[in-house]
Amino acid sequence: MKKHLLAPILSVLTILTSCDTTSNSKVENHWPHAGITYEIFIQSFYDSNGDGIGDINGVTKKLDHVKELGANAIWFMPIMPSPSYHKYDVTDYNGIHPDYGTMDDFKNMLKSAHEKNIKVVIDLIINHTSSEHPWFIESKKGRDNPYRDYYVWAQKDTIADFINKKTITLDSDNIRQWHDPGNGEDFYYGFFIGGMPDLNFDNPKVREEIYEIGRFWLEEVGVDGFRLDAAKHIYTDDRPKDNHAFWKEFRSEMTKIKPDVYLVGEVYDMKEVVAPYLPGLPALFNFDFHYTLLESYKKEDGMLLVRKQKEILDFYKDITDEFIDATFSSNHDQPRLLNSLDENPKKLKQAVTILMSMPGAPYLYYGEEIGMMGKKPDENIREPFLWDIRANDSGRATWIDAEYSKDDVVTPLAIQKSMSTSYFNHYREIIKLRNTNRALALGDLEFYSEDLSKPVMAFLRKYEGQELFVIHNLGQEEQSINVPESFQAVLFSLGNGSLENNIVRLPGYASIILEK
Numbered sequence: 001m002k003k004h005l006l007a008p009i010l011s012v013l014t015i016l017t018s019c020d021t022t023s024n025s026k027v028e029n030h031w032p033h034a035g036i037t038y039e040i041f042i043q044s045f046y047d048s049n050g051d052g053i054g055d056i057n058g059v060t061k062k063l064d065h066v067k068e069l070g071a072n073a074i075w076f077m078p079i080m081p082s083p084s085y086h087k088y089d090v091t092d093y094n095g096i097h098p099d100y101g102t103m104d105d106f107k108n109m110l111k112s113a114h115e116k117n118i119k120v121v122i123d124l125i126i127n128h129t130s131s132e133h134p135w136f137i138e139s140k141k142g143r144d145n146p147y148r149d150y151y152v153w154a155q156k157d158t159i160a161d162f163i164n165k166k167t168i169t170l171d172s173d174n175i176r177q178w179h180d181p182g183n184g185e186d187f188y189y190g191f192f193i194g195g196m197p198d199l200n201f202d203n204p205k206v207r208e209e210i211y212e213i214g215r216f217w218l219e220e221v222g223v224d225g226f227r228l229d230a231a232k233h234i235y236t237d238d239r240p241k242d243n244h245a246f247w248k249e250f251r252s253e254m255t256k257i258k259p260d261v262y263l264v265g266e267v268y269d270m271k272e273v274v275a276p277y278l279p280g281l282p283a284l285f286n287f288d289f290h291y292t293l294l295e296s297y298k299k300e301d302g303m304l305l306v307r308k309q310k311e312i313l314d315f316y317k318d319i320t321d322e323f324i325d326a327t328f329s330s331n332h333d334q335p336r337l338l339n340s341l342d343e344n345p346k347k348l349k350q351a352v353t354i355l356m357s358m359p360g361a362p363y364l365y366y367g368e369e370i371g372m373m374g375k376k377p378d379e380n381i382r383e384p385f386l387w388d389i390r391a392n393d394s395g396r397a398t399w400i401d402a403e404y405s406k407d408d409v410v411t412p413l414a415i416q417k418s419m420s421t422s423y424f425n426h427y428r429e430i431i432k433l434r435n436t437n438r439a440l441a442l443g444d445l446e447f448y449s450e451d452l453s454k455p456v457m458a459f460l461r462k463y464e465g466q467e468l469f470v471i472h473n474l475g476q477e478e479q480s481i482n483v484p485e486s487f488q489a490v491l492f493s494l495g496n497g498s499l500e501n502n503i504v505r506l507p508g509y510a511s512i513i514l515e516k
Contacts, residue, residue, distance in 0.1 A: 025436035031072035031119060032225075032262050032283065032361060033324055034441040036431060038071035039365045041332060042079060042100050044384045044397050052398040054384070056101040060109040061395070063116055065413070069369060069424075070431035073119035075227050075264075077332060079106070082130060085399070086378065088123075088229065089130035089196050093213040103221070110222055119224040121262055122217065126210050127230040128196040136197050140181045140188070149203045152189035154178070159187060191233050201234050201246055211253045218258045225262025226254075231281060232267045240276065247280025264326050271312050275319050283324035286360065288312060290328055293354065294340050297347060300475040302457030309358060310445055327360035329368070332382055336367075336374035336404070345371070346495060346509035349426045350472060353494055353511050354457070356434045357470045359445050369427040370413050373404035380404055388414040426494075433492055433513075439463040440513070453479050456506075469514040471497075473506035480505050487514035 029035055046058030056079075066074060078087035081095045096103050113120050129136055138147035156163070163178045178187040179194035190197045199206050217223050228247075235242040247265070254261045265281035267274045274284055292308045295301075316323050329351050330337040341347035348371060355362050367385050374381040383405040384397035390407050392414070416422035434440045443461035448469070452458055455475025461468040469487045473479045481504045490499055495510030504512055 027070075027432065027435045028438070028441070029072050029117060030361075030435070030441045034359070034361050035072035036070060036434070037073040037075050037121065037326075037361070037363045038066050038069065039075045039077065039331060039363055041077045041366065041382045043085065043399060044382050045366060046385065046387065046395040047397045048395065050394070051099075053099045054397045054399075055099070056096070056105040056109050058395060060105075060112050063109075063113055063118060066118055067116050069364075069428055070435055071118070071364065073121060073224070073262075074113065075121045075363065076123060078123045078125060080125075083132050084130075084195075086382075088125055089128070089132075090125055091130045091133045094216050107221065114222075119262070121225045121227055121264070122223050123229055124214070124217075124226040125229040126199065126213075127233045128190060128192065128198045131190075131195045131197055139197075143186070149200055150206050150209075151197050152200045153186050154189070156185055156187060163187065191230070191236075198233070201242075207246075207249070211250070214250070214254050215257050218254065218261060225258075225264070228263060228265045228281060231265035231277065232269065232273070240273070244276050244280060247277060249280075251280045251282075264324070271315050275316055278316065278320050278323045282320075282322055283326050283361065285326045285328065285331075285363075286312065289325075289358075289360070290330070290334065293329060293351060296457070296474055297341060297351075300455045302452065302455050302472060302474045305354070305358075306445070306447065306457055306459050310447065313359065313445060325360040326363055327355060327358060328363040328365070329355045330365045331363065332365065333378065334381070335376065336372055336381060337365075338368075338371050338373055339375050339404070343373075344509070345423075348423065349494060350474070350509045350511055352427055353430050354472055356430045357440060357461070357472075357511075357513060359443070359461075364427075367405065369424050370410060370416055371423040372410055375404065386410050386412040388412050430492070437468075437491070439466040439468045443468065450482070452481065455479060456481060467516050470511075471504055471506065471514075472511040473497075473508060476508040478505060478507050483514060486516045489515040491515045 040059065042056065042059060043054045045054040046062045047054050048058040048061055049055060079096055079100055080087060080090045081092040081097050082089050087097060096106050110120050135147050135150045138145050139151045159178055177189060177191055179190050180187055188197050201207055231247065232243060234246050251263060262283065263281050264283035264285065265277055266285055267277050268287055271288065277284060288308055292305045296304045313325065337351060338348050341351060370386060374383055379400055380403050383400060383402040386405060387393050387395050389412055413424060416424040439461045443463035446460040446462060448458040448460060455473055456479050457472040457474060458481065459470055461470060468491065469483060471481055483502055483504050485502055490512060492513040495507055497504065497506045497510040497512035499514065506512060
C-alpha cells in the first residue's frame with residue numbers, strides 16, 4: 001500500500017477517543033423530523049456497468065453503505081432526462097436519464113431502499129425547464145401557440161429597462177434574466193440562464209401539469225417526497241406572497257396522494273424571508289447554519305452558531321410548531337467542507353460532531369464521510385466517490401478527471417473502514433450516537449449561561465427528563481471549562497477531551513458530551 005494513501009488519517013491518530021456507551025442502546029429512526037438524509041449525485045456515486053458514469057444500479061449495490069453510515073434517507077440530485085451533466089434543466093419530468101438507467105432500475109432500487117428502511121427523496125425542478133423541453137420548443141414558435149403561456153414572455157419594448165439587468169442574488173450570479181430566442185422581438189424570462197426558461201405559474205394549466213408530475217412520482221413510482229429546487233423563484237422576488245400561496249397549494253395537492261409526503265425546500269435567504277414558506281414547505285434548508293458554522297471557525301467564536309441557531313428556531317416556532325430544520329454542513333453547491341476548513345482533519349471531524357449534536361434534521365453530502373475535497377466550479381465539488389484504491393475500484397466513475405479528490409489526497413472508503421481513526425468511522429460513530437440518544441436527536445437547545453472563553457461552544461440538550469451538556473473547543477489552544485457537579489458521565493469524547501473534578505479540559509478542536 002502506498003504511504004500517501006494513509007497520510008490524511010495517520011496524521012490525526014489521537015483525534016478520536018469515544019466512550020462506548022451506545023453498544024446496548026437501541027438505534028432509532030427519527031426521520032423526517034430529526035433523522036439524517038444522505039445527498040447523492042448519481043453520476044459520481046457508483047458505476048455498475050463500466051461506462052464511466054454512476055448509475056441507479058450502482059446506488060442499489062451501495063445501499064448498504066448508506067445503511068452502515070446510519071443515514072435514514074437519500075436525497076437524489078436530478079435524475080430526469082436533461083442535456084446537462086447536472087440535470088437541473090429537465091426535458092422529461094416522467095423519465096429517468098438514460099445514462100442513469102431505466103425506470104425499472106429506479107423502481108428496483110426504491111424497493112431495495114424501502115426494504116432497508118431507507119426513504120427516497122428526489123430533486124423536483126419546477127421553477128424552470130430546459131430550453132429543449134417540448135413545452136418550450138412549442139412555446140417559442142409564436143404568440144398563438146397553445147404552449148406560449150407555459151412560459152413568461154414579453155415584447156422587447158415593454159421590458160427595455162430590464163433586459164440588461166445587473167442584479168446578482170444569493171443563489172445566482174447570472175446577470176441577465178430576459179433572453180432573446182432569436183427574433184429580437186419577444187423575450188422570455190429565465191432567472192438562472194437562458195437554457196432554463198422559467199415556467200409561468202400564473203397559468204393554471206402549468207400548475208396542473210406540475211401537480212400531475214408530483215402525482216406520478218408519488219403514486220406510480222412510489223418516492224417518499226421531493227426536494228424543491230429554487231423554491232423562492234416560482235414567482236419573481238417582488239411577489240413573495242404568491243410564492244407562499246403556491247407552495248401551500250402544492251402541499252395540499254401532494255398530501256391528497258400521500259398524506260405523509262416529505263417536502264423540503266431550497267429558499268436561499270435569511271430567516272425572515274425563509275420562514276413564511278413553512279406552511280407550504282414544512283422542511284427548509286438552513287443555509288445560515290452552514291455559513292455560521294464556517295464563520296465560527298474563522299473567528300474562533302464558539303457561541304456564534306448557538307446564538308444563530310437558537311434565534312432561528314425561536315423565530316420559526318412563532319410561525320408554526322410543525323417545521324423541520326434541515327441543517328447541513330456542505331452540499332453540492334458549496335466547496336467541500338474540508339476545503340472550507342483549511343484542510344484541517346480535526347476541524348472536519350469536529351464540524352460533523354457539531355452538526356450531529358445540534359437540533360435539526362441533518363443532511364450529509366456524499367463523500368464528506370471520507371474527506372473528499374473540492375472547490376468551484378461545481379463540477380469539482382461533484383467528483384467521483386473513491387470506493388477503493390484505483391487498481392481495485394471497478395465502480396469508480398470516470399466521467400470527469402478529479403482535480404481535488406485524488407488517490408494521493410483522499411483515502412478510499414475500503415481502507416478507511418479498517419482504521420479506527422478514519423473520517424468514515426468517526427462519521428459512523430457520531431451518527432450512531434445521535435441515532436441511539438433521544439436528547440441528542442430530539443432535545444431542545446438551551447444556552448449554557450456561565451462565562452466561557454471565546455472559542456468555546458457550550459449548550460444543553462434536554463428531552464423528557466434527559467439532559468446533555470455539549471462542549472466544543474473551536475480554537476487551537478486548550479480550554480478548561482467548569483461544569484456543574486450533576487454532569488459526571490462522559491457520553492462521548494473527541495480529540496482527548498477529559499472530565500476530572502468538575503473541570504473539562506479540551507485540546508484544540510476537541511469536543512465532549514456529558515450526561516447527568
